[in-house]
Amino acid sequence: MTEVENGCANGTSTPENKDSDSSGLDSILLRIGQFGKFQIRSYGLIIPPMIFNAYLMCVYIFLTGSVVHRCRVPECDGPNSTYDEPWTEFSIPTMKSSGDLDKCNRFVPYNRSSDMCFADNYDQNSKEGCGIDFIFRDKELYISNDFDIYCLDEWKLSLVGTVSVAGQLVGSPLGGLFSDRFGRRSMVAIGGFTSAVFGIIRSFSPSYYMFLILGFLENVGSGIIYATLFIIGVELVSHRARVLSCSILPMFFSVGEILLAIIAKSVPNWRWILRIGYTPALAHIALIWLLPESVRWLLSRGDEKKAAEVLRNAAKMNKRKVSEATIEKLILENRYKLEKENLTTQFPITKAFKTFPWRIINCSICWFSNVLVYHGLNLNSVLLGGNKYDSFMYLALVEIPAYGLLSLTLNRIGRRFSLFGCLLICGICLGTTIFISKEFYVLQLSLFLVGKMAITISFQCLYFYTSEIFPTNCRNGLLSLCSMFGRIGSMVAPQTVLLAKFNESAPAILFSICALVAGFLALLFPETTDVILPSTVDEAGEIGHKMLDVKDKQGAS
Incomplete structure (x- = not known):
């Protein structure tokens, strides 16, 4: 059997996985079937929460829109x-x-x-x-004209977005801890249900400040949904299908954005936009009984009995056979792995900061820029000429082919040049829109859409890249650090709408500069295509240097 891919990052072999549960588990998942009835049913259960998560994360864009x-x-x-x-x-x-x-x-x-x-x-x-x-x-009812927020008070509209992201910033780490403690399924079910409850209550808000507080609480619950759904989707299949899984599942986030635009256009009333989108989301709680728990999580918790039961049910549903001897071998390997990890676990983040500090700083800057531009484009899409609902919908539509192009781009030209190229294209497109009059709406929108597609590919590429340039023994900690700066970018993004009050080109100028700066900084990263993922800080520090040594030897020969 081939060696196992780590997560969604690539298809290269990784020594760190040889001794892990994945070598035995992936073999069983291959025998059970990659996309059989069991996987299709499970994906059918996590796709609606992914759609709802997009609706929830982007709904404030329309709720806080400034009416004409x-x-x-x-x-x-x-x-x-x-x-x-x-x-x-x-x-x-x-x-x-x-x-x-x-x-x-x-x-x-x-x-x-x-x-x-x-x-x-x-x-x-x-x-x-x-x-x-x-x-x-227009005959629209949003919080602007419902709570009399006009002119000099319009900063209150942007504050809603910042407070919403602050709620996600609080919810994400808490959700991660609870997910590891209580399971993936439980966190998606509880997070989605509580967000829906707070959202429905918020639709009856009699004042701006009640609306603001409930929005924060709603996003605390939602902060755990996307990442947990992503993990569930990846853990459902073996290494051979993870890249496909990573490409397909985010597409339904775009579907959620499109659904939001359609509902907002059809019912331009903020209270009913919340009620229509959030009421069906109460069904999240049913996932506790309907969605099978992640086998990998069960094994990581040492709950081999339930893990074996899920594997037997999956095999039965897919009409495949898995011997009891194979499952027993998996359980024994898992016990050995857990005992080994308990003896060798360390926290070498301090050494990482001493070994490659500029890589960590560079990664943080790229995360901030990518998230700022990505969310900023969504927010400012309503400022484009033409229909604001259609403009937002077009930006969501271009994300679908972007996710499909991602795997082709990463494998053909590598991580570093994929990241650089996408950010460069995004910066140039957004910078060009500055010089185009609103009379040329189609041209302006086309450049805006190309920029959005490029930043979408760049954003997903950055997820992969970050997991590859940092070592296994501190990968999660450094990824969390870099993504924290991304959250800061998403908190800043709602404030960029205020820039348009002073100069309509200001947001595009800011996004263009951020994308171009991050693009050129991406060239400072080491290339990781076809490189075995590092297990230690020393191995991570040697990435790039070893590739140069190989090229020098090839040139000398």
Whole structure:
């Protein structure tokens, strides 16, 4: 049997897996079948939570959207006036950057009588605010016009996104600890159910601050869902199918984003957007009884009896046979592995910081930039010209082929140049949109979509890359450190919407610079394609140096 791939990273053999449970377990999974009835049923149960997780993580983009409005002109507007009226040409200023009507100001009239609606009555050099006396363009109800958040108070809209990500920042490490302690299945079921409950309660919020607090609690519960689902999907199959699993499962995250855009477009009411999307998610709790627990987790906890039972059920469902002797051998190997790990476990992160500090710093910068640009593009998609719902949907659609292209890109041109190339393309595309007028909406949107596809590939590539440049004995700790900086990037992303209030090109300029800087920094990483994953800090420090030595010897010969 071939040696085992570590996670989703690659198909290369890794010595660290030889002595692990995966050599025996993967052999059994191959005999049971890669995508038999058991796996299909299990994937069918984890796909809906993945769709819901996308809905939950992105819903605030629409809930906090700034509705299009203008000042009411008392001298001209009546009870039935609409947003577009002929007198707005001389009574409402226009914004130089976009040509749209000013949302918060109107020209000062010389005479405020109701019958003085003509151009000469307005001082074109003097403006005044209009409080909350507005006329709206669309029949939308979001927290902006429900809680009277306009103009100088619009920072409160961006704060919702930051608080939501802060909730995920709190929930992720807690969820990781609980997942290792109580199991993958339980955490997805409880996390999804509690998020749905808080989300439904939030739809009845009578005030902005109640909405904000419930949003934080909701995202504490959701912070564990994506990573745990990803792990469950990977652990369902052997090493031969993990790359495929890693490519397929995230596609349904994009499906969730598309579903969100369709519902928000069909029902532009923030309260019903929450109720429609979150009510079905209450069914998460049923996963405790329907979804089989991860065999790998059961083995890691020493619960061999339940692990053996899951394997027997899987074999029966797939109409395959696995001998009791094979299962018994797996159990014995697992016991040996657990005893060995208990004797040799160490925490060499301090040595890693001394051996390759710049690699860790570089990785943290790349995580921050990737997450900032990825989430920033989703948030700012509603600022593009055209229909904001369609723009968001297009950005979600391009993620699906991006996940499919990922494995081809990684294997053909390597990790380092894949990461560099995708970030470079993203930076150039976003930078080019700065010089394109909104009149050329199709061209602007096309560049935006190419940039989104590139950053999606880059983001997933970074997941793989991070697992390959750090050693086994401190890989999880260093990955958590780098991803923490990514979370900071996702907390900053909602604030980029405020930049557009001062200059509509500012978010694109920021994203372009971040992508380009991270892209060139990616060239400083060592290449890891076809390199055996390092087990120790010393082996990780030698990555790249050994490849140079091999090339030098080949050149000399």
